[in-house]
Amino acid sequence: MGEELPYALTAELTHRCPLHCVYCSNPVELRKREEELDTGEWLRVLEEASGLGAVQVHFTGGEPLLRPDLDILARRARELGMFVNLITSGIGLTEERIVRLAEAGVDSFQLSVQASEPGLADRLAGFRAHDRKREAAAAIVACGLPLNMNVVLHRHNIGQIEEIVDLCASWGANRLELAHAQYYGWALMNRDALLPTREQLAAAEEAFARAKERHGRSLELIWVVPDYYEDYPKPCMGGWGKLSLAVAPDGRAYPCVAASSIRTMEFESVRERSLGWIWRESASFNAYRGFGWMPEPCRSCDRRFQDFGGCRCQAFLLTGDASATDPVCHRSPHHRLIEEAAVSAARLSRRERAEQGEWAEQGEWAEQEEGAEQGERAERGVPGLSYRGLAK
Amino acid sequence: MTAPVPTARPKLRSPARLRYDEARQTELLLLPERVVRLNPTAGAILRLCDGTRTVAGIVERLETEYNQKGLEPDIVDFLAEAADKGWVESWERSCPTP
Ligand code: SF4
Ligand code: SF4
Numbered sequence: 001m002g003e004e005l006p007y008a009l010t011a012e013l014t015h016r017c018p019l020h021c022v023y024c025s026n027p028v029e030l031r032k033r034e035e036e037l038d039t040g041e042w043l044r045v046l047e048e049a050s051g052l053g054a055v056q057v058h059f060t061g062g063e064p065l066l067r068p069d070l071d072i073l074a075r076r077a078r079e080l081g082m083f084v085n086l087i088t089s090g091i092g093l094t095e096e097r098i099v100r101l102a103e104a105g106v107d108s109f110q111l112s113v114q115a116s117e118p119g120l121a122d123r124l125a126g127f128r129a130h131d132r133k134r135e136a137a138a139a140i141v142a143c144g145l146p147l148n149m150n151v152v153l154h155r156h157n158i159g160q161i162e163e164i165v166d167l168c169a170s171w172g173a174n175r176l177e178l179a180h181a182q183y184y185g186w187a188l189m190n191r192d193a194l195l196p197t198r199e200q201l202a203a204a205e206e207a208f209a210r211a212k213e214r215h216g217r218s219l220e221l222i223w224v225v226p227d228y229y230e231d232y233p234k235p236c237m238g239g240w241g242k243l244s245l246a247v248a249p250d251g252r253a254y255p256c257v258a259a260s261s262i263r264t265m266e267f268e269s270v271r272e273r274s275l276g277w278i279w280r281e282s283a284s285f286n287a288y289r290g291f292g293w294m295p296e297p298c299r300s301c302d303r304r305f306q307d308f309g310g311c312r313c314q315a316f317l318l319t320g321d322a323s324a325t326d327p328v329c330h331r332s333p334h335h336r337l338i339e340e341a342a343v344s345a346a347r348l349s350r351r352e353r354a355e356q357g358e359w360a361e362q363g364e365w366a367e368q369e370e371g372a373e374q375g376e377r378a379e380r381g382v383p384g385l386s387y388r389g390l391a392k
Numbered sequence: 393m394t395a396p397v398p399t400a401r402p403k404l405r406s407p408a409r410l411r412y413d414e415a416r417q418t419e420l421l422l423l424p425e426r427v428v429r430l431n432p433t434a435g436a437i438l439r440l441c442d443g444t445r446t447v448a449g450i451v452e453r454l455e456t457e458y459n460q461k462g463l464e465p466d467i468v469d470f471l472a473e474a475a476d477k478g479w480v481e482s483w484e485r486s487c488p489t490p
Contacts, residue, residue, distance in 0.1 A: 005415055005416065007427045008427065053413075053415045053416065055411055055413060055420055055422060055427055056422055056427055081411055083407075083409055083411075083422035083423070083424075083427075085424050085425075107407040107409065107422075107424070108407045108424040110424065145406075145407075146406050146407055148424050175424070175478075177425070217482075220478050222425075
């Protein structure tokens with residue numbers, strides 16, 4: 001077997017973010033500004049990643065625009081021949097900043113949106129973000145750049161698929177990714193309140209087909225399936241330590257951004273080791289490479305070459321054992337955990353419908369997050385949800 | 393899937409970029425969410441999709457380069473598929489004259 005070379009680096013520049021999305025997959029324990037790698041350290045990470053074979057970098061966070069050195073990092077990545085993708089909430093993305101970033105080397109801007117209208121969108125993000133996203137989209141288009149958008153789908157916006165697609169089309173998007181929430185970090189804490197029911201999912205698939213029929217020619221639509229309702233798990237990351245790697249704000253390197261949730265495992269930091277060493281030699285990156293680590297039923301299953309036994313983070317978060325078969329798989333001895341989650345989400349969903357009137361009546365935000373300006377905090381609208389970065 | 397006419401001028405769809413990768417000794421197509429490993433033929437065709445060359449021009453160039461005749465159907469098929477996948481601008485939208 002030849003040596004694996006990573007294609008992509010996900011650089012989580014910061015966990016700071018003006019938004020507090022209830023479905024955020026950032027770890028519950030957010031890294032603070034003082035812990036963040038500095039410019040020099042990130043430059044070294046980019047160089048080492050490129051040296052290892054990475055040809056693409058995703059700058060993400062948190063909100064990467066909160067890093068004033070983003071231009072410098074984008075420029076270096078581009079000099080190294082990497083495709084530079086910026087994943088942003090759009091807060092702080094003015095026309096001037098776009099021009100600067102594009103000149104520095106950002107190839108593609110990916111803007112998130114929460115819902116089809118400001119009311120719900122701002123309640124989900126815990127911040128008056130929607131109108132500013134509209135402005136950011138307009139600015140990207142005005143600069144003549146392609147507008148890529150993404151939305152995370154869950155119970156509270158899954159009924160708006162066609163409206164969301166219409167909205168993104170009207171903002172001038174070229175590409176829209178509709179990704180079902182992945183239940184890590186804050187999203188896992190809120191799973192009961194976020195997981196759609198099977199019926200909602202079926203209706204959403206039909207709505208997606210209709211939207212595709214209408215917009216498919218001018219707007220590239222991508223549907224990322226929700227794994228909880230599948231029979232088999234997703235081929236997570238195309239295999240552990242196989243195609244890509246992620247570096248967290250504090251410099252720890254992971255085979256995937258969600259992997260920090262595997263608390264039983266030691267992950268090395270680029271502050272102590274080179275990225276090359278971590279990729280090739282570290283125990284963490286080698287732990288689930290290949291097929292030898294697999295327990296039954298994966299070990300003797302033909303699908304293992306296709307799905308690699310599913311997601312290690314999900315296995316750990318749900319069973320406490322990161323080498324277990326992903327519970328999404330109907331062959332997993334833990335599959336009932338997934339079924340129970342669906343049942344409990346459906347139960348809560350029925351109750352929510354009965355109590356719908358209560359939604360918007362919650363109080364003001366308790367805390368002020370860095371980067372948020374006065375008067376912008378939206379009202380906390382969804383009872384029982386934990387907002388990212390804010391105490392429950 | 394719509395095949396390009398010989399006078400179409402295929403062009404990579406922004407922000408896609410091509411890169412020859414030394415480490416893997418292969419052409420890569422870099423896209424916002426993924427990296428595609430191209431076979432040598434696909435790489436050679438996409439290299440020529442610069443928005444100025446026509447399909448006929450690309451065919452001629454590659455037939456000369458590989459010293460082969462009758463490449464047109466394969467090239468046209470590939471380009472139709474590439475447009476379908478969003479790698480190159482689709483013909484309906486691309487400007488007939490640059
Ligand atoms: S999901 Fe929301 S809160 Fe989390 S990083 Fe993205 S914009 Fe910020
Ligand atoms: S048993 Fe393991 S390898 Fe087989 S389908 Fe399930 S997760 Fe995949």
